[in-house]
Amino acid sequence: xxxxxxxxxxxxxxxxxxxxxxxxxVSDGEFLVLLGPSGCGKTTLLNMLAGLVEVTAGEITxxxxxxTDLDPxxxxxxxxxxxxxxxxTKTVEGNLKFGLAAQKLPKAEMMKRVNWAxxxxxxxxxxxxxxxxxxxxxxxxxAIGRALVKNVEVFLFDEPLSNLDAKLRTEMRLEIKxxxxxxxxxxxxxxxxxxxxxxxxxxxxxxxQGVIQQxxxxxxxxxxxxxxxxxxxxxxxPMNIIAATVAIKGKKILATHAASGVSMDLSKYDxxxxxxxxxxxYVGMRPEHFAIGSDIAGKEAASFDLPVxxxxxxxxxxxxxxxxxxxxxxxxxxxxxxxxxxxxxxxxKIAFPHDKFSVFDAQTESRI
Amino acid sequence: MANIDISEREFKHYPPKKKKIKxxxxxxxxxxxxxxxxxxxxxxxxxxxxxxxxxxxTLGRIFDLPTTWTFEGWNKAWSxxxxxxxxxxxxxxxxxxxxxxxxxxxxSVGLASITGYALALxxxxxxxxxLFVLFICAFVPFQVIMIxxxxxxxxxxxxxxxxxxxxxxxxxxxxxxxxxxxxFYKDIPPELINAALMDSGxxxxxxxxxxxxxxxxxxxVVLILVITxxxxxxxxGLTFGGxxxxxxxxxxxxTVITGTGAVRYNVDMAAALLTALPPLIxxxxxxxxxxxxxxxxxxxx
Amino acid sequence: xxxxYSWMSPRLALIPAMVITAVAFVGAIGWTIYxxxxxxxxxxxxxxxxxxxxxxxxxxxxxxxxxxxxxNLIFMxxxxxxxxxxxxxxxxxxxxxxxxxxxxxxxYLYPLAVSFIVAGIVWRWMFNPVLGIExxxxxxxxxxxxxxxLAHKDTAMWGVIIAIVWHGMGFYLALMLAxxxxxxxxxxxxxxxxxISPWKFYTEIVIPMLKFTFLTCAILLSxxxxxxxxxxxxxxxxxxxxxxxxPAYFVVNAxxxxxxxxxxxxxxxxxxxxxxxxxxxxxxxxxxxTKRKEKEAV
Numbered sequence: 001x002x003x004x005x006x007x008x009x010x011x012x013x014x015x016x017x018x019x020x021x022x023x024x025x026v027s028d029g030e031f032l033v034l035l036g037p038s039g040c041g042k043t044t045l046l047n048m049l050a051g052l053v054e055v056t057a058g059e060i061t062x063x064x065x066x067x068t069d070l071d072p073x074x075x076x077x078x079x080x081x082x083x084x085x086x087x088x089t090k091t092v093e094g095n096l097k098f099g100l101a102a103q104k105l106p107k108a109e110m111m112k113r114v115n116w117a118x119x120x121x122x123x124x125x126x127x128x129x130x131x132x133x134x135x136x137x138x139x140x141x142x143a144i145g146r147a148l149v150k151n152v153e154v155f156l157f158d159e160p161l162s163n164l165d166a167k168l169r170t171e172m173r174l175e176i177k178x179x180x181x182x183x184x185x186x187x188x189x190x191x192x193x194x195x196x197x198x199x200x201x202x203x204x205x206x207x208x209q210g211v212i213q214q215x216x217x218x219x220x221x222x223x224x225x226x227x228x229x230x231x232x233x234x235x236x237x238p239m240n241i242i243a244a245t246v247a248i249k250g251k252k253i254l255a256t257h258a259a260s261g262v263s264m265d266l267s268k269y270d271x272x273x274x275x276x277x278x279x280x281x282y283v284g285m286r287p288e289h290f291a292i293g294s295d296i297a298g299k300e301a302a303s304f305d306l307p308v309x310x311x312x313x314x315x316x317x318x319x320x321x322x323x324x325x326x327x328x329x330x331x332x333x334x335x336x337x338x339x340x341x342x343x344x345x346x347x348x349k350i351a352f353p354h355d356k357f358s359v360f361d362a363q364t365e366s367r368i
Numbered sequence: 369m370a371n372i373d374i375s376e377r378e379f380k381h382y383p384p385k386k387k388k389i390k391x392x393x394x395x396x397x398x399x400x401x402x403x404x405x406x407x408x409x410x411x412x413x414x415x416x417x418x419x420x421x422x423x424x425x426t427l428g429r430i431f432d433l434p435t436t437w438t439f440e441g442w443n444k445a446w447s448x449x450x451x452x453x454x455x456x457x458x459x460x461x462x463x464x465x466x467x468x469x470x471x472x473x474x475x476s477v478g479l480a481s482i483t484g485y486a487l488a489l490x491x492x493x494x495x496x497x498x499l500f501v502l503f504i505c506a507f508v509p510f511q512v513i514m515i516x517x518x519x520x521x522x523x524x525x526x527x528x529x530x531x532x533x534x535x536x537x538x539x540x541x542x543x544x545x546x547x548x549x550x551x552f553y554k555d556i557p558p559e560l561i562n563a564a565l566m567d568s569g570x571x572x573x574x575x576x577x578x579x580x581x582x583x584x585x586x587x588x589v590v591l592i593l594v595i596t597x598x599x600x601x602x603x604x605g606l607t608f609g610g611x612x613x614x615x616x617x618x619x620x621x622x623t624v625i626t627g628t629g630a631v632r633y634n635v636d637m638a639a640a641l642l643t644a645l646p647p648l649i650x651x652x653x654x655x656x657x658x659x660x661x662x663x664x665x666x667x668x669x
Numbered sequence: 670x671x672x673x674y675s676w677m678s679p680r681l682a683l684i685p686a687m688v689i690t691a692v693a694f695v696g697a698i699g700w701t702i703y704x705x706x707x708x709x710x711x712x713x714x715x716x717x718x719x720x721x722x723x724x725x726x727x728x729x730x731x732x733x734x735x736x737x738x739x740x741n742l743i744f745m746x747x748x749x750x751x752x753x754x755x756x757x758x759x760x761x762x763x764x765x766x767x768x769x770x771x772x773x774x775x776x777y778l779y780p781l782a783v784s785f786i787v788a789g790i791v792w793r794w795m796f797n798p799v800l801g802i803e804x805x806x807x808x809x810x811x812x813x814x815x816x817x818x819l820a821h822k823d824t825a826m827w828g829v830i831i832a833i834v835w836h837g838m839g840f841y842l843a844l845m846l847a848x849x850x851x852x853x854x855x856x857x858x859x860x861x862x863x864x865i866s867p868w869k870f871y872t873e874i875v876i877p878m879l880k881f882t883f884l885t886c887a888i889l890l891s892x893x894x895x896x897x898x899x900x901x902x903x904x905x906x907x908x909x910x911x912x913x914x915x916p917a918y919f920v921v922n923a924x925x926x927x928x929x930x931x932x933x934x935x936x937x938x939x940x941x942x943x944x945x946x947x948x949x950x951x952x953x954x955x956x957x958x959t960k961r962k963e964k965e966a967v
Contacts, residue, residue: 015379052858057382073864085855089877098873099863132961150863396762400769403759404776407835410791411779417794428804430795483686490679498687505694507948509896511920512941513697515704515930519713520692539693542686571678600784602899603921617786624790625903633794644787651782655775658782659843 002063002076002153002186003028004049009058011044011210018044019210022058026203028153031180031187033197036207037233043158045207046190050079050156062154073102077154078147082162084139086131092142093127096149117145120179137168144176148183157189161196173199194234198222206230225358228365231284237319237330239284243362248277255283255359259325264302268354272368275361281368284358287319288332290350300351304329308348311341320348418442418638425633441634445642449635451614451622458639461619465599467530468537468615472598475538476545477590483542484549485579489561490571499550506543514607521608528610536608537598545590552586553579588657596647616643698941705934713930725935735936738914741826742943745894745915748830749837753886756841761871763842764849774846778839785836789903792832793819796904822912825905829913832900837893841886848882849875881958888951895943916940 004026011019019041026032034042047053049060051072060068067075086095096114105113118124121141131139140160147155157176161169177200180187191197197204198218205215206229214226225231231239244255244264253274256263264283275281291300306322306329313319318338322329331350333341341348361368413430418441420434447457454460487495517536521527526535556579564574605615614622620643624636651658705725708714718724729735763773780788795801798817806814818824852875860870876883898917905913907922914922920940924933 010380010382012379012382017379020380047858050858050862052861071864072858072861077862079859079862081855081859083853083855085853085859087856087859087874089874098865102864102866102869146859393766396766397768400759400762400766400773404773407777407780407838410788410795410835413795414791425800428800428808430797430801430805479685479689482682486679486682492679492683498683498690501690501695502686504948504952505690507892507944508694508698509892509917509937509940509944511896511898511917512701512937512944513693514920514937515924515934516697516700517693519700520697539689542689543694546686571682596782600782600786602784602786602902607925617784620790621786621903625906633800636790637794640787640790644783647782647784648779651779652775655778659774659778 004154004186004188005059005061006045006049007059007061009045009048009060010056011041011048011053012056017210022210022212024205024212024215026186026188028186029184031177031189031200031202033201033204034188034190034207035194035197035204035233036192038192040207041210042190042192042207046156046158046188049075049188050077051075075154076152077156078150078152079156079158080140080143080147080160082159084131084143084160084163086139086142086146088131091128091130092123092134092145095131095142095146099146100149113149113151117148120148121145121175136164137172140164140168140172144179148179152185154186154188157187157191159191160189161191161193169196176200194236198234206233208233224367225284226367228282228284228360231358231360235286237287239286239358240327240329241282241284241360242324242327242329244281244283246275246277246279246281255281257283257324259327260304260306262302262304262324264352264357265354266301266357266359268301269357269359271359275359275368280362282360282362282365284360285329285352286356287330289356290331290352292331292333292337292348292350296349296351298351301354301357303349303351305347305349308341308346311338311346313338322348322350414637414641414644418445418634418641420634422632422634438634441632441638442642444632444635445639449619449623449639451619452611458616458619458623458642461614461616462642464530464609464613465615465617468533468605468609468613469595469598471531471534472537472541473591473594475535476541476594477587479538479542480545480590481549481580481583481587482575483546484551485553485575486571487546488550488553489556489558489574489579499547502543502546506547510540510603518607527608528612530609530613532608533605533613533615536604537594537601540604541594541597545593548590548593549583549586552583556582585657585660588654589660592650592654592657595650599647701934701941702938704930705938707931709930709934711928711930718931725931728932729935729939734911734914735916735919737911738916738919741913741915742894744826745830745833745897746891748827749833749890749894750887751830752834752837753841753883753890755834755838756886757845757883759838760842760845760849761875764846774839774843777842780836780838781840783836785899786903788832788836789900792828792835793904796828819905820909822909825909825913829897829901829904832904833894833897836900837890841890844882844886845879848879852878881954884951884954888947891947892944895940895947916943 004024006022006024009019009022010017022045034045036042044053048055051067051070055068058068059066062075062077087098090098093114096117097110100110100113115124118127121144123138123141123145126134126138126142131142134142143160160176161172164172173196180200189196189200201218203215203217204221206213206221208229214221214230216224216226221230222234225234225239228241231241242257242259244257246266247254247256247263251267253266253269253271254263255266266283291297296303304322304324306324309321309323309328311318311320311333313335316335318333318335320331320333320337320341322331329350331348333348340346359368360366416433417425417430419437419439421436421438421440424432424435445457446459448455449457451461486492487499517539518527521532521536526532560578561574564578599615600617601615602617602621605613605618606621609615609618620639623639703715704713706717706722708716708718759773759777763770796803796816796819798804798820801816803814803816806816818828856874860874865874894915896917897915898921901907901913901915901918907914907918916936917940920933920936923929923936927933
């Protein structure tokens with residue numbers, strides 16, 4: 001079964017080390033998303049798996065077999081490219097068949113697979129057209145079809161939706177997810193779009209500066225970010241991070257935000273290791289976890305009463321940005337409230353529950 | 369887990385992978401190298417021959433190095449060989465070529481850049497049609513318009529002077545160079561020109577203050593095309609230079625091809641090399657732009 | 670006021686170019702055609718020869734030298750097409766290996782910086798039967814080696830073609846290399862993953878994708894061949910006899926050596942027609958290409 005392993009992978013371009021001692025395991029049937037800002041090494045990693053970029057050191061195995069020095073075509077995988085990379089001189093049908101013909105597949109088998117993929121992706125009516133005559137979404141389907149007909153166990157996607165408009169992107173996202181559910185093949189998917197990652201992945205590897213910052217399920221990386229980078233990268237608006245100082249009072253562990261003077265009760269936080277008295281930490285709070293106005297029960301771990309800087313309504317929900325001295329705190333609010341808060345001198349009472357904090361060491365920026 | 373910036377990361381050396389150097393790679397490389405050597409053969413032959421003594425040349429063995437290196441051929445070529453009745457070497461042609469080159473550059477670059485600028489960035493309804501005409505003119509062979517141009521320059525009283533040669537060069541290269549400039553200026557973002565239009569609105573000021581300072585690269589490309597083109601031209605110089613303004617190529621042809629008397633191959637080769645040297649120097653010094661010039665020359669709409 | 674000023678200036682700036690186009694190109698072409706129907710000989714004579722209107726053209730089509738020139742034109746076009754073929758093959762190899770790309774390109778391209786006169790002189794020297802390559806080959810032991818091509822009617826044009834291929838190969842290589850590099854990297858990668866053999870990839874994908882580049886090269890080459898004059902003069906002087914004449918050579922000869930303006934003009938007009946015959950497909954192709962691009966953009 002094709003379990004993919006990266007072992008101690010190093011990649012250097014000239015004297016720049018892009019990836020260093022990277023380890024990652026992708027289980028069979030998993031939908032792994034490599035997520036990160038541009039230049040984080042995610043595409044390099046994918047290309048190394050595909051065999052398009054050579055590794056400097058380390059080992060890649062697929063299903064226990066060492067493929068590190070294997071030709072791309074011998075690795076048993078298929079890839080969908082960012083620009084689709086369809087062969088412009090061939091029809092849709094020709095594109096689907098070209099790779100199979102190179103494998104010297106019997107005609108009947110070839111036709112069976114091509115028809116199967118064409119039906120699955122609903123591109124049957126386009127078979128005689130050239131790529132230049134297709135829309136972006138149609139090209140995308142053909143590109144996926146060309147990967148599907150190869151009948152391999154591992155599929156690679158390199159930012160496949162980045163050239164589509166917002167509406168098509170949502171559609172294709174669902175489609176790809178559906179394909180994964182139906183076929184149960186392993187998928188490694190590279191993107192910089194966190195929405196794609198959160199909605200499609202069964203597990204996410206968040207990368208920055210060539211290092212995997214966190215590897216886990218979408219829920220896991222969202223609720224329990226391993227470090228400050230992940231906390232800030234995931235979520236829109238991202239997690240609120242405020243600098244605070246720990247004060248231990250008997251059984252209680254408090255963190256005081258210097259600028260606003262608010263103290264947060266972290267006693268119920270599940271510390272991996274307890275901080276010392278006076279330790280500097282960052283406290284993270286998701287915007288949607290705040291209780292507002294009448295929802296405040298009074299038993300929350302921290303409560304704030306802060307002036308509103310501005311409020312906006314990007315969709316069904318609204319966001320309010322509050323001024324807390326040196327930083328801003330974003331709060332998810334009901335869209336009906338946006339109008340009221342847009343006036344001058346508005347302020348908002350909010351409270352944060354005990355079980356939703358994330359706490360990071362100020363020095364290492366890792367979760368504690 | 370700390371985030372060290374990639375550029376600050378300590379560099380560790382890893383043993384280079386045992387790269388399977390493919391046999392096909394080696395064969396390809398050897399093939400390319402052999403073709404390169406073959407392409408270099410004429411240059412090699414011209415250089416070694418120009419340094420040989422006439423005695424060694426008459427032994428044959430065209431590829432041998434000179435047994436004694438001598439500048440005799442070079443000296444004679446530069447200042448003694450005869451073109452028709454005069455025997456001043458290719459030196460005279462060298463200076464005539466330079467005299468032709470300078471006004472040619474001024475005329476063709478000035479004319480083509482301004483025309484290209486006006487056509488690319490100003491709304492002129494018939495610009496498209498005019499461009500099309502220029503496009504066709506760029507491919508009209510010189511011989512087709514040669515005789516009328518001779519008659520015109522004769523009427524103007526400049527036939528047989530370097531001015532005639534220079535002006536004809538400027539005129540003939542105008543359509544092609546205009547297209548190059550126009551293609552380059554077309555890619556200047558229109559917002560920039562619109563902003564400039566609001567600020568000053570003057571055709572010449574926008575050209576001088578915004579467009580020209582952005583044209584560095586394309587001007588070098590065009591300069592290379594003009595310098596090599598004018599320097600390497602033979603027929604225009606022959607036709608319009610008369611006896612008084614023969615450029616270097618014409619002098620060379622007169623000495624080597626139609627020259628009478630004993631053939632001195634070392635002198636011939638030295639004269640040829642002297643004539644080829646200026647454009648070759650330009651080429652090897654500015655090869656990158658030369659390639660750009662070629663791509664610019666390939667028609668792009 | 671400012672607006673009027675900027676309306677005028679661009680139009681004023683275009684006047685020199687328009688005058689040149691009108692006089693030196695359009696006018697001069699008309700003038701040449703006109704002269705071909707007049708009684709002009711060494712000096713222009715603007716009386717049209719009504720009694721024998723097509724005189725120069727009749728003469729031209731009966732002139733064996735013109736026939737030779739046209740035959741040579743066709744022969745040279747086919748022969749010099751080798752430059753495109755070699756250029757493409759070298760471009761593919763250079764692009765594939767990457768090692769030494771810059772050096773190879775510089776070397777392959779340098780002949781283009783050398784004038785045809787100089788190129789012709791060097792090649793003529795190498796074709797020299799007594800002291801050139803033939804002699805070298807004989808000394809190497811190839812007793813029957815014959816490299817004295819320029820001295821024989823049947824082989825002289827081959828000699829010229831070799832020099833033309835040497836001179837132009839780098840140019841086509843540079844164009845082809847630019848074409849190859851314009852192909853999206855991901856397509857090469859897709860082919861690698863699909864395990865497409867190089868032969869199939871080039872014949873079925875790359876060459877069809879570069880068809881416009883190939884056509885451009887072919888047309889530029891034929892236009893270049895029509896104008897071929899200097900190199901023939903330098904290598905063979907049109908000889909042996911008149912066996913290596915080209916249309917361009919014919920025109921210059923008719924004008925400068927024979928001193929017949931009318932005759933030269935009629936041949937020049939034929940050159941123009943040949944040029945347009947080659948040129949027309951290019952224009953149509955460019956139109957078609959832009960239309961297709963517009964369609965793609967929609």
